[in-house]
Each structure stands twice: as structure tokens, then as C-alpha cells.
Amino acid sequence: MPRLSLVVPVYKVQGYLSECLDSILGQDCTDFEVIAVDDCSPDGSGLILDQYAEKDARIHVIHLTENVGLGRARNAGLERAEGDYVLFLDSDDTLSAGALAAISERLDATGDPDVLIYDYVRTYWDGQVRPNQRADLLRSEGPDVFRLADRPQLLNLLQIVWNKAYRRDFITRTGLTFPPGYYEDAPWTFCSMISAERMAVLDRVCVHYRQRREGGNILKTVSRKHFDVFDQYRRVFDFLADHEELEQWREPLFRKMVDHYLTVLERPGRLPQSARAEFFHRAAADYRAHLPQGFRRPAGGRGHKYAMLERDTYAALAGATAAVKFRRRVNNRARAAINRSKRSAIGVYYQSQLRLPLDDNLALFSAYWSRSVSCNPAAIDAELARLAPHMRRVWAVRPDAVDQVPEGVEYVRVGSREYWAAVARAKYLVNNVNFADAVVKREGQIHLQTHHGTPLKTMGLDQQKYPASTHMDFAKLLERCDRWDFSLSSNRFSTAVWERVYPCSYTSLETGYPRNDVLVNATAEDVRRARAALGLADGTKAFLYMPTHREYQPGFTPALDLARLADELGPDVTLMVRGHYFYGSSPHTAELRRSGRIVDVSGHHPVEELYLAADALVTDYSSAMFDYAVLDRPIIVYAPDWDIYSAVRGTYFNLLEEPPGVVATSQAELIRLLESREYAGADAAERRAAFRLRFCEFDDGRAAERVVRRVFLGEDSTLPFVPFTERSHAPTPDQALELVERA
Template sequence: MPRLSLVVPVYKVQGYLSECLDSILGQSYTDFEVIAVDDCSPDDSGSILDRYAEHDARIHVIHLTENVGLGRARNAGLEKTQGDYVLFLDSDDTLSEGALEAVAERLEATGDPDILIYDYARTYWDNRVLANQRAHLLKQQGPDVFRLADRPELLELLQIVWNKAYRRDFINRTGLTFPPGYYEDAPWTYCSLISAERIAVLDRVCVHYRQRRQGGNILKTVSRKHFDVFDQYRRVFGFIAEREQLDAWREPLFRKMVDHYLTVLERPGRLPQDARAEFFHRAAADYRTYLPAGFRRPEGGRGRKYALLERDAYAAWVGATAAIKVRRAVKKRARTAVTRSRRSAMAAFYQSQLRLPLDENLAVFSAYWSRSVSCNPAAIAAELGRLAPHIRRVWAIRPDAVDQVPEGVEFVRVGSREYWAALARAKYLVNNVNFADAVVKREGQIHVQTHHGTPLKTMGLDQQKYPASTHMDFAKLLERCDRWDYSLSSNRFSTAIWERVYPCPYTSLETGYPRNDVLVNATAADVRRARAALGLGAGTRAFLYMPTHREYQPGFVPSLDLARLADELGPDVTLMVRGHYFYGSSPHVAELRRSGRIVDVSGHHPVEELYLAADALITDYSSAMFDYAVLDRPIITYAPDWDIYSAVRGTYFDLLQEPPGVVATSQAELIRLLGSHEYDGPDAAERRAAFRRRFCEFDDGRASERVVRRVFLGEKDMLPFVPFAERPHAPTPAQALELVERA
């Protein structure tokens, strides 16, 4: 039987769950079990739990068949615990290093108390860590073990369940269970503390309490569900009424109840406006119902609030709070007027456009900071033209990139009056990066963030940990991301990362990447056409070399001797290089270029044509590997500086251990692999298959259609995915040529 049982309820935390579980499994103390309860989570959380349980027998997973809420999910886990002590941990929080060892040592030192209370710290998206403001209450003073009556100030701690270890037989003896509702911690914590005969404290931070930027705390959502607080305090006072020996706690808990009601009333973003009066009257009724005999109100402003509740004087309450709001509004209007007076004429024009009605049949597209018509936005725009031709499609293009706009595509130049008018009036805004900070998200507008790759390197808030991204303004980044309504994903791996590193109130759409539809649906004729456009002969093997950018390098640092590589591979091989790798102009390289042995395809659009034309991909850390894997063709990872890249930029997995094929860390090794055909052997194919199942799971050729139907046509049910084993993909160049020869 384990010493400690950790109950972890899980619901919609796929972006945080692995970090939570890792913080538990990485503890130096090992005598514990984890009871993880999947509360019918609609995301990938349940699968994550199962994967962890497969590798660690200490994890036991319960999958509930319906969503029952946090309290009852904890009850389900509690029933399965076997440890001497039960600890609760929310699945987006983490244990600090050495926490369980400190808890176990303190339990032993204090002779196994009923409850051990330990400290926590709040952690924020911007890496701030704030100590518990009432941590001083946990300082060891007096006896190691005591009753709450000896230290009643502990009631001033945040009343949460996950900063305590509970003796399991004490839970059973007291009959504690979690009620349903928003405020389920209140009855549990109050009733357990006033019932405990032996309490101990541990003045140590054991839990990192994640403060999600948005959407993480249900108590901060506007809803009538906050009325649940009345039921919870009814349970608290009912518990006291059934136990005469606890009557002394009636007055302290009455104060906690009133303060709690005032908090709900006063905090913005909790009660709907039309429910505030009803809540006040309910609170006033409870005040009179549970008012202890001889109770004296607090002094000052807090006492005046108590008096208004006691008299049920809602009109007076509204008048007092309205005066404060008026003063704040006057100051805000003054600041706004000053700001507007400084705006430029173009900004004023944009503001005028924002006051006009939205054009329900206008969609604005942008890709790569408005440098091209490409990527996921281009695939969505094309499908939109097929399924909803009544919606006008306009591309935002930088003035210096206008020549890249295909004939017949409507566009506006970035910065022009037409550009700002389109952004202000369009119902739909689609981008694979973020629009400029000045773009205002209007009520009724729909912003679609398509992204432009599966992340190997760290993204969003995770970049804060690595030196390559110290220049970023992460607060501004998240303000831009707040405009998203939808975030596209081609695999569950990406979904979990996006939701964690961009903690904003969007909806994740697991559709596959629209730009990859062509890699699934292209025909042999498409492959032949792509190769012909690049001048690739029938007997030529074409390797596409696509290295990624390295933020830590101030300039261009070539990692391959292309001339030598071409010579070693022989005359029947062409190297297509996407990137500015021809800064040198030696006669030998120039000759190789003239002969077609090396082709600079840096400016070739779209990149998907290069994928179709290539027999194999050579890359390092580029997201191209995830897209090219859709084709099920060989991928060679050339990573001579993996240690530096992973340390400076940070990565989500070890590419050398989980590659999509063979790996070379030197040019000599790369030449050997390519010359021996090991890059296309059975071992490489096995690794590629595993890679494809993990990262290409939604790319079945219908991603663009899914997006259009869901976002633009309003269809709620997503198109079903073609089973992985049944999906086609474009034929290889050899297969495309064979079809011609047969004909």
C-alpha cells in the first residue's frame, strides 16, 4: 500500500497535462500512486493519461463516461485511493521539486496528523512567480500538531483542497465528499479543518498554482452558476448543525460566507448584469438566516457593506457602486480622447471604417506577413471559391510583393486606404501569422489563425525560457492572439502545444493543414508537371534541401558544401536548394548551377510543387519535414548542430531519437547515407511510418473543405477523417513516370 495517493481530475488540459504528470513522476520520493480521472474530456487528455499509464504502473486512469464536474471527478478518484494520505492536484498545476519528499518527512515528524497544510506559489504565463501573500500563517510556531481552535487564523488562507494532505482514515471517519458545483472546495475545506483533531503545517512551496491568462479558472467566467455558492454554504452550516461540538465555528464561518458573497458581487466578470439584484437578495436572505446571536459587524467600509446586506438594501448598494464607476469612466474617456487626438489621418480613416457595418461576404487573407499568396490561407481561399463563391476573397500584400500575386487574384496593398477599409469591414480575416497590432477585432468578425507548421522548436510562451527569443514582447504577442476565433491544427501534438503557449479564448479546429491537401490528392500528371517546371529529367533523382533559420546566427553560415555534395552524388542527382545558400560564386558552383545539378528554388511558389517534384527531402529542423511526411517519401535529417540549436531555441522532442528517417550529423555521414540508399531502406521506412502516424494524423486531403464548411458555412459537424490506412497520397516521381511508360 503506498504512503501517498494523488488524485488528479482531468478535463480539457491537454496543453498542460504532461507537465503536471512529469512534475509528479519526477519526484525524488517514489512511494505514491496517481489516480487520474478523465472527466470525459473532449480533447486528447484521456489519451495522454493512457500513454503515461502504459509506461508507469503508479498511474491508474479512470475514464468517466460523462462529464460530472470537478468535485464528483475527485470523488471518483477518492474511491480508488489506497494510500495512507490523499493529496489533490489540479491537472494544470505542478508539484515543486522535492515536494512529496518534504510532505512525507513532515508527516512522519508530526506523527501522522489528520491534515497537513503546505504552501503554494502562483505562476504566470510571463514567468512571474508570486508567493502566497498569507504564507506567514504557515510558519511553525507553538506545538507541531494542533487543532484549528489553537490557530484560527488559518481560516484566512485561500480555502482550496490541493494545498493539503489528508489522512485517508480521517476522510472516511468524517464522511467527507465533494459536492457538485462551482464552489465545491468550500464545504470540503471548512468542514475538514473544523473537524480535524490534529493539524500540522509545512512552510514550503509544494504546488505551483498556474494562473492561466484566460479561460483556466471557471470562477472567473460570467455565469449564473455562481449562484452555486449559496448551496455550498448551506452545506457548511448544515454540517455544523448536525455536530453540536462544532457550534463555536458558526460565527467565523458566517464571516467567511459574507465575505465570499461580497467577492462574487464585486468582482467583475462573474455575475451577468441581469442576475446581480437576484444574487444580492439571495445573499441578504442567507445573511439573516445564518446570522449568529450577538454578532457584531466589522468596522469601516466592510462593515457598511455588511449592513447593506443585512437590510437587503440593493438600491443603496447600486448607488454606492455606481458613483465609483462614474469616476472611473470619466478618467477613461479623458485618456481615450488624448489618444485619439494623436492618431494619424490613416488611423482616423480606419476608425471611420470601423463604424460601418461588416460586409458579411468579404474575406481578407494574408500569409507570411503579407509577403505572398501561399500556405494554408491560399488553400482555404481556393476552396472557399469552390464552395462559397459569393464570398469575395481579397489578399493583403506588401507593396514590394505585389508582383507575386497570381493573375486574377484580388488584392490590396498593405497600408493603403483600401487595405484598412477591407480589414475594418471584412467578416472573415485569415492569416498564418498575426495581423498588425493596430488591427481591431470587431464584434462579429471571425479571425482564423492557420499557423504555418507543426512545431519542433518552441513557440509562444515557451520561448521565454530560451535565449534566442529574449527580444520578444510576449504581452503584445498574446494581445494579438486574443483576436483569434479559430486555431487550426494538423495533429493532436500541435493542438496541445498551441493551447498552452497561446492561452487565449479561441476554438481549436483539428482539421489537418489545408496546404497539405494537394500532397494527398495530386495525381501522377501533377507530379510530372511539377518536375517539368523545374527542368528535372526523367532519369534524374532530385533531393530537396530545406534548412531552417537559426536565430542565434547573425548572418548566413552554410552548413553544407553543396559543390562537394553534388560531386559525390554524381551526375544523375539534382540538388534543389530552398534558402539563400549561394552567397559564394566560385566557378565550380556556377558550373553546377548552369548544368542543372544545383537549382536555387528559394523563390519558387508554391513550395508544395517542390515537394511533389522531389524524390527525397534533406532538412534539419524545418517544419517542412512534417508536411513532406504526408507524401511518405524519404526524409533525411541533417543536424550537425543539434546540441546548440536545441539548447538555444528549445525543442519539443529529441529529433535525433525520433526522426522521420535516417539522421546525419556530419557531411561525410550524409554522403554515405545518400550513396548507400540507406536513406530509403526498411529501417528508415519504419521510423517514417511512426512519424507520419503521430504528425500527419488529420491530413487526409479534405482539410480545406473542413475549414470552409465549419468557419464560412457554419456547419457544426466536421467531415469525418479518412482512416489512416486508407488514405492516398501523390505518387512518387518514379511511379508517375512508370504510368506514362505503361500508357
């Protein structure tokens, strides 16, 4: 039987769940079990739990068949717990290092009390850590073990269950369970604390309480569900009625109840305006029903509010609230004037366009900071033309890139009057990066963020931990991300990353990447055409080399001696290089370029044609590997500086241990792998299969159609995915040649 049982209820936390579980499994104390309860979570949380349970026998997963809410999910975990003590941990929070050892040692030192209370800190997206404002109450003063009557001020701690360890037989003896509804912590917390015969405290931070920037706290949601608070305090006072020996706690709990009701009334973003009077009258009724004999109201303004409840005078409270709102409006007007002054820099013309109606049939596209017509936005553009030909599709293009716009594509120059008119009036804004800070998100506009790769390197807020991103303004970044309505994903791995590192109120669309549809649907003739456009002769083996950018290198530093590589591989191999990683610095290199043995494809668009033409991909840390894997062709990872790259930029997994094929860390090793054809062997194929299953799970060739139907046509039902084992992909160059010749 374990010493500790940790009950972890789980619902829509796929971006934070791994960090939570890792914080538990990484503890130096190992005498515990984890009861993780999947509360019928609609995201990938249940799958994450199963993956962790497969690797660690201490994790037990319960999958509920319907969503029952936080309280009843905890009950389900409580029923399965076998430890001496039960701890609760919310699945977006984490344990501090050494927390379980400290808790276990304190329990031993205090002779196994009924309840042990420990400290926590609040952690924020920007790295701020704020202590518990009542941490002083946890200082060891007086006896190590006590009853609440000896330290009644502990009732002033936040009403939470996850900062305590509860002896399991105490829970059973007391009959404690979590009720349904909001504020379920209140009856459990109060009833356990007043019932405990032996309590102890631990003046140590054991929990990091995550303050999620968006969508993490249901209590900040405007809803009539806040009326649940009345049922929760009814349960508290029913408990008191059943335990006459606890009558001394009636007045302190009455104060807690009234303060809680006033908090719900006063906090913005909780009650609908139409329900405030009703809530007040319900609170007033509870006030009179539970008023202790001889009760004296607190002094000052708080006492006046108590008096309003006692007399049920909502008009008086509404008047006081209106005065506060008036002062707030004055402050808001001042801020709005400042913002208008800032926006004047955008231009009078843009301001005038913002006052005009939105054009429901206009979509504005951009990709890679308006440098090209490419990537996911281009694939969505093409599918939109097919499914909704009435839509006008316009691209934002930088002035220095207009000569690269394909024929027939309508575009506006970034910064022009036409550009600002399109940004202001387009119903749909589609981008694989963010639009500029000056762009205003209008009510009714739909911003679609497509992203442009599966992340190996850290992104968004995760970059705060690494030196390569010290120049970034993360607050500004999140303000730009606040404009998103939809965020595309090609796999559950990416969804979890995006939702954590860009914590904003958008809807994740797990559709696959539209740009990869062609890699699934391309024919033999498409492959042949792509190779012909690059001048690749039949029978030529073509390797596509695509290295990524390194923030720690101020200038160009070649990672490969391409001339030597070409010589070693022989005349039947062509190296296609994407990115300016070679220059004609020697006559030999220049001759190789003239002969077609080395081809600079840095400016070739779209990149998907390069994938179709290549027999294999050579890359380091580029997200190209995730897209190329859709083709199920060999991938060679050339990672001579992995230790430096992963330390400076940060990565989400160890590419050397989980590669999509073979790995080389030196040029000599790379040449050996290529010459021996080990890169195309069975072991490489097995690693590639595992990689594809993890990262190409949604890429079945219909991603663009899913996006258009959901975002532009408003269809709620999604196209079913082709089962992974039944999917096709474009033929290899050798297969394409055979098919064309056979035809």
C-alpha cells in the same frame, strides 16, 4: 500501499497536462500513485493520460463517460486512492521540485496528522511569480501538531483543497466528499479543518498555482452557476448541525460565508446584471438564517455591507456600487481618449472605414507578412472559391512583392487606402502569421489563424525560456493573438502547444493543414508536371534540401558543401536547395548550377510543388519535415549543430531520438546514408510511420473544405476523417512515371 495518492481531475487542459504530470513523475520521492480522472474531456487530454499511463505504472486513469464537474471527478479519484495520504492537484498546476519528499518528511516528523497544510505561489504567463499573501500563517510557531482552535487564523487561508495532504482514514471517518457545482472547495475545506484533531503545517512552496491568462477559471465566468455558493454553505451549516461539538466554529464560518457572498456580488464578471438583486436577497436570507447569537458586525465599510444584508436593503448596496462604477467609467474614458490619440496615427481614412458596416461577403487573406500568395491561406482561398463563389477574395501584398502575385488574384498593396478599407470592412481576416498591431479587431469580424507549420522549435510564450527570443515583446504578441477567433491545427500535438503558448480565447480547429491537401490528392500527372516545371528529367533522383533559420547565426553560414555533395552523389542526382544556402563562390559550384545538378528553388512557389517533385527531403529542423511526411517519402535529418540549436532556441522533443527517418550529424555521414540508400530502408520507414501517425493524423486531403464549411459557411457538423490506414497520397516520381507510361 503507496504513501501518497495524488488525485488529478482533468478537463480541457491538453496544453498544460504534460507539464503537470511531468512535475509529479520527476519528483525524487517515488512512493506515490496518481489517480488521473478524465472528466469526459472533449480535447486530447484523455489520450495524453493514456500515453503517460502506458509508460509509468504509477499512473491510473479513469475515463468518465459524462462530464460531471470538478467535485465529482475528484470523488471518482478518491474512491480509487490507496495511499496513506490523499493530495489533490489541478491538472494545469504543477508541483515544485522536491515537494513530495518535503511533504512526506513533514508527515513523518509530525506523527501522521489528519491534515498537513503547505504553501503555494501563483505563476503567470509572463514569468511573474507571486507568493501566497497569507504565507505568514504557515510559519512554524508553537507546537508542530495542533488543533484548529490553537491556530484559528488558518481559516483565513484561501479556500482550496490542493494545498493540503489529508490522511485517507481521516477522510473516511469524517465522511468527506466533494459536492457538485461551483465553489465545491468551501464545504470540503471548512469541514475538514474544523474536524481535524491533529494538524500540521509545512512552510514550503509545494504547488505552482497557474494563473491562466484566458479561460482557466470558471469562477470568472458570468453565469447563474454562482448561485451554487448558497448550496455549498448550506452543506457547511448542515455539517455543523450534525456535529454539536463543533458549534464553536459557527461564528467564524458565518463570517466566511458573508465575506464570500459579498465577494461574488462585488467581483465583476461573475453574476449577470439581471441576477444581482436575486442573489442579494438570497444572501440576505442566509444571513438571517445563520446569524449567530450575539454576533457583532465588523467595523467600517465592511460592517455597513453586513448591515445591508441583515436588513435586506439591496437599493443601498446598488447605490454604493453605482458610485464605484461611475469612478471606473471616468477612468475608462480617460484611457479611451489616450487610445484614440494613439489610433490617430493609423490614419483618418482607416478610422472612417471602421465606422462603416462590415462586408459579409469580403475575405482578406495574407501569408508570411504579406510576402506571397501561399500556404494555408492560399489553399483556403481556392476552396472558398469552389464552395462559396459569391465571396470576394482579396489578398494583402507588400508593394515589393506584387510582381509575384499569380494572375487572376485580386490584391491590395499593404499600406494603401484600399488595404485599410479591406482590413476595416472584411468580415473574414485570414493569416498564417499575425496582422500588424495597428489592425483593430471589430465586433463581428472573424480572424482565422492558420499557422504555417508544426512546431519543433519553441513558440509563443515558451520562447521566454530561451536566449534566442530575448528581443520579443510577449505582451504585444498576446494582444495580437487576442484577435483570433479560430486557430488551425494539423495534429493534437500542435493543438496542445498552441493553446498553451498563445493563451487566448479562440476555438481550436483540428482540421489538418489545407496546404497539405494537394500532397494527398495530387495525381501522377500533377507530379510529372511539378518535375517538368523544375527541369527534372525522367530517371533523375531529386533531393530537396530545406534548412531552417538559426537565430544565433548573424549571417549566412553554409551547413553543407553542396559542390562536394553533388560530386559524391554522381550525375544522376539533382540537389534542389530551398533557401540561400549556396552561392556561386567557386567556378565548380557555378558549373554545377549551370548543368542543373544544383537548382536554387528558393523563389519557387508554391513549395508543395517542390515536395511533389522530390524523391526525398533533406532538412535539419525545418517544419517542412512534418508536411513532407504526408507523402510517406524518405526524410533525412541533417543535424550537425543539434546541441546548439536545441539549447538556444528550445525544442519540443529530441529530433535525434524521434526522427522521421535517418539522422546524420556530419556531411560524411550524410553522404554515406545517401549512397548506401539506408535512408530508404526498412528501419527508416518504420521511424517515418511512427512520425506520420503522430504528426499527420488529420491530413486526409479535406482540410480546406473542413475550414471553409466551419468558418465561412457556419456549419457545425464536421467532415469525418478518412481512417489513417485507408488514406492515399500522391504517387512518388517513379510511380508517377510508371502510371503515365502505362496510360
